[in-house]
Each structure stands twice: as C-alpha cells, then as structure tokens.
Amino acid sequence: MANKKNAVTIQDVAKTAGVSVSTVSRVLNNKVDVADETQRVVLRVIDELGYTSSLAARSMRSRKTNLIGLVVPDIGFPYSIEIMKGINQAIAESFFDLLLYTTGDIHKNATAFREQHVVTLLSKSITDGVIIVASAAADFQTDAPIVSVDPHIANPNYPCVHAKNYQGAAQAMEYLIKLGHRRIGFISGRRDLESADRRMSGYRDSLKKAGIELDPMLITQGDYTSPAGYDCTRELLSLPNPPTAIFAANDQTAIGTYQAAEELGIRIPEDLSVVGFDNISEAKYMGLTTVDQFLASMGFIATQMLFRLINGEPLDEKTHKMPTQLVERTSCQPKKNPPSINT
Amino acid sequence: MANKKNAVTIQDVAKTAGVSVSTVSRVLNNKVDVADETQRVVLRVIDELGYTSSLAARSMRSRKTNLIGLVVPDIGFPYSIEIMKGINQAIAESFFDLLLYTTGDIHKNATAFREQHVVTLLSKSITDGVIIVASAAADFQTDAPIVSVDPHIANPNYPCVHAKNYQGAAQAMEYLIKLGHRRIGFISGRRDLESADRRMSGYRDSLKKAGIELDPMLITQGDYTSPAGYDCTRELLSLPNPPTAIFAANDQTAIGTYQAAEELGIRIPEDLSVVGFDNISEAKYMGLTTVDQFLASMGFIATQMLFRLINGEPLDEKTHKMPTQLVERTSCQPKKNPPSINT
DNA sequence: TTGAAAGCGCTAACAG
C-alpha cells in the first residue's frame, strides 16, 4: 500500500544538506571527487534522516547491488536446507548479502518457464548474480552470472555443481554387497531427473559387476519423498522373496523406509540394511547409513563460483563434480530368513 | 555487470505488438479497458519474447509486488530453519512469493540500525510487507506492514508473535521437580534478550514455589549457543555438589550439554535429566526432552498476520502469545550420587 | 479504446 509515504529520498537528503542530488549520489557511491567537508555534512544528514537508498531505483540504473539471488523451490525441505547452509556460509564470509526467492512449494510453479521468469526477475532487476537450486531448465536467457546447484538435467548450458551420482550409487552398492547381501532392493528417484537415472545405473552396474542377477521385482519407483519411500518399502517387504537390504535413492526416501520398517516391527539395521543418499540431518540423527553428496559444500562451492563470475574472473571448470563418500552409521549381515511382512 | 543487455522491456513488447507502451502496461495489469483483440496480440508477443517485467521499475511506481519480505540473521541456524518452515508453508498456500534477506551471519551486521536499513530496503522498494525474525529494534520506521517473530525485546511497537517463555520455563521446572530433582542447574540464554530473562524468572519462581532454595552456583551464563552450553555444563558438573538435572535455556544449549555429558561419560537421561527449550529437529532426533515453543507455528501465524495487514484487515491482537508444551522424550530420577566430573 | 507525456529515485555523463 502506502509504500513510500514518509520514505526519505535522495532529494530530501540533498535539500537538507544544501547540496545537489548528484553530490549525495557521489557520497553514497564513495566517489573520490567530493570535498571532505561536503562529505561529512551529507553523511550526517543521511544518518539523521535515516535515509536508505531505494534498491529499486538503484538497480534500475544497473549498478552493483551487492546482492546474490538464490532461487529455491521449497525452503522447508531438508535437501534445500543443507544446500542453503553452505550458501549461507559463503555469503557470511563475503561482502554480499543474500536475497532468496521461493514460491514456498515445488508444485506451485515448478516449470522451466517459471524458473526463467524468476531468474529474470532477480537478475534483471536487483541482484548481481543468481544461484538456482535443482534447476529444471536446460538454458537460461540472461546476461547475469548464474550458477546451478544440482541441476535436474545432464548437461545444462550454464555453470553448475552436481554430485557424482553414479559413483555414489556404486559406493552404496559395494558396501551392501561386501556385507554379504545378494538381494538388494532399490527405490528409485524421480523419473525425470538425471540424478535418479545415474543412481539407477550405479545400482544395475554394481550388481552386474558382482555377478548378481538383477531381479526386476526388487526395483521400485520412488520420487525422492518419504511417503514414496514408505510405500515402496512395504511393497518390497511383502515380496515372496523379500530383499535383505535396501538402497534408497535419497535420504528422504530412506526415512520413509525407516518408518515403514518400524511400523512392521522390522528393525534397522538388525533385520534390514538400508543405505540412503544425501546425508541430511534427519538421516544423520536416525543413524542411517548414507552416501554423502556434501550438499552444503555444493552450495558453498556454487557461491564461490558465482563470486568469480561476478568479478569477471574465469571459472576453472564450468561443471564442478562433487565426489561422494559413504558414511557408515549402521550395518547388518543378511539373515537366513529375510524380513518380510508375511512372516 | 551487463544486467540488461538483451533484457526484453515493455518497449520491445509495445514495438513488436504495434501498440503503445501504456497499452502493454494495461494488459499487464489486467485493466478492463483494452480491446480483446489487442489484449490477445500483446499477450502473444509477451509470451514469444519471454518478457518479464522489471521488479525494480514496477515497484518504483509503488505497485503491489505480491512479494513478502523476510529478514533472517542466519538461515543456517536451526532456530531460523524451524521458523522458516512455517513461513514457507503459509507462503505456499498463498498467492505471494517470498523474498528472504540475510547477511548470512548474525555478527555481520546485527544492529537495530542495520535492521531498519534492511527493512526499509525491502519495504520501500520491492515487497508488500515484511516479516522480521528475532528483531532487535524497538520500533521500525516504515509505512509498510511488518510483523516480527520472537522479538528480542519486551514490548515492541510493531505486531509480533512470541512464545510464553515464563510459562514454558515453569513447565520444564515442574517436570524436573516432579521427577524428584532438587538440585537443578540452569544455563541461561543471551543476557540482552527478553526471552532469556523470562525463562530465568520461570526457573527462579518454580524453585521458590517448590520450596527449594536457590543455589547461585547452579546458575550459569550461556548465550543460546551449543558451545556455551558445553562450557556451562562442564562448569556445573565439576561443582562439588553437582546438579542432578539441567534446564538449558534453549535446545541449542541443550545440545551442548549433550555433547559435554557424552564426552564425560555421563549418560543422558540415565545419569542426568536435561530439558531444553525450542523443539528444533536436532533435539528431537537426539531424544532430548524439550519445551516446544512451536517455532514453525510462530512463523506460520506471523505470515497470516502479515497477509491481513497487507489486505488492510485489522489484527485480532497486536501481539500473539504462543503457549508452550513439554515434549517428554526422556526422563530419569535423581541419583543418590549425582554425576560429577570429579568422581 | 488508445497514445503521449510526466514522473518514481537514482546514477552517470557533461559542463562549469
């Protein structure tokens, strides 16, 4: 509504200080060609009047805003939170502040079109560069620096940071196979995402490498959410010949597995080995073994990359691939009689 | 840098559509007085060109932006995260999007002055209203709607949501006293915060009410962080006559207590009862008993209040006081020989 | 139903 009623403008400052608007602007921007005395007066008036320059007006003249834009679909999601922690840290150590944009809901407007819209909104208007988390678009039409964390697709046209999903899945599988498991269930991620695809490949190839025949019944279709993890787990455990271990495509899914197992009286890890992927806090505190894809580091690195871009420095690599690491918190040997809902 | 090189402006749209700028503006703002045919053409051009209106320019003419501003000191802090979850949910259910501003670090710029600055930045320029988390300022000079979540001070001049800190502390103490504890250590919160003050009062009064004499040695000065919680816990446990229970001013502090105890081989809750305050995820998964001040709900409610303000509706109450509730996850009876570092 | 024109608050030449 009355956004600007008693707002103090540069004009007010100029008038009060008895100088011209441009002089105030010079002081504001630390130009050198201002008399010490003038500068002092202007600064005092600015302070007295409590003047804050209008971001809108300032950025309309396409100047530096010292603001980084961050686009996140849902800031309540553990995955987003971990990444945000890393970005937050990089921001804290810098001269930039952070402007995070969210619609609050992945489903509210989750199209590539909408993404482009938001990126344009931020980059064209008020930020010096943009980080976008889990971007769906293959390309962004903007001249402003942009970096993506964990893009949905394989080879986007913009700089990005993503995890070595195939390698991570292989780590998870090697771990389970080494424990002696032969029947390992898989709960996949969202069909349309590159990461899910890579993790699935890691699952398949690891089995082949270990000489274990793939049983299609052991592969279920999840979507990176706990409810799906819950359903898929029940499905797997009600099989005539259920798995002795489950590789969940991400931690969120693994939490669903955890809940389903608890409900069925099947203990993790005593009765069933479970490995997730992400290493979010929840999984950590639940004692779940996970493949750590260093979410926070991804956020941190992406921010650093963006800083370079903003400063006009070249990037060492357009795509930064994060290695993964297995964080073993629990483990179990496969049982003679695998857990099952029917037993 | 080149923020606006190939940016599509309203002028481009007008030219391509063969109409005037004002006509495009009318279409953009859903004015009624536009010919259907014209409207259709303009919309098609907007789509073709991938036009996104400049937030900066638009908000300079002080129009509605459909954006809520949120000011948070540090988005990596568990406390902030819980509150953000609630705000995120309210946003998801609304027509507004969220623009979160953070410096990334409480210490980077944590003055009331700086707060006013950021609020002005957002409210004067680009948002329809602002939510500020843990505000320090007693007053904000802005005509834009503003709501604070958990303000630092007692009676701010702006609408806010805060927890019943005194009541919560009393709940924690009653719980511990009912368990039979007589020597209850207290790790206080940040000296300068109203909430810490209230919790301390709750501690004192509960002792008095139970007829337990207050031992000054059992009161330590924390600051709502885990390192402080850690130090204070060591201090308390090295007392000649150590406490059998500890009331930590918040969960973050309780986590520090948890860590110190673990390090000393003192088990929680078997050897030592601990109650925190906040109910953040970490504490939850650690099995710590906490006083739930419903952080997410506070965020949610604050956002609802802001919506009302933006729509010009009156507030039922300028200050919303959240009740608290004890979430018991662990408990122990006081031992004959209380745990101590020296034993 | 549309267009022309006046600014919103600010920065960046260009004069002085």
Add this chain to the structure above:
DNA sequence: CTGTTAGCGCTTTCAA
C-alpha cells in the same frame, strides 16, 4: 569539486 541533465522501465493521468 559541484550542479545540470538525461534517462533506466514502468504506471498513470490526461487527452484524443
């Protein structure tokens, strides 16, 4: 060293 001036992209009178 400082003031004048011309816009940035947009909305909003005011005429046509």
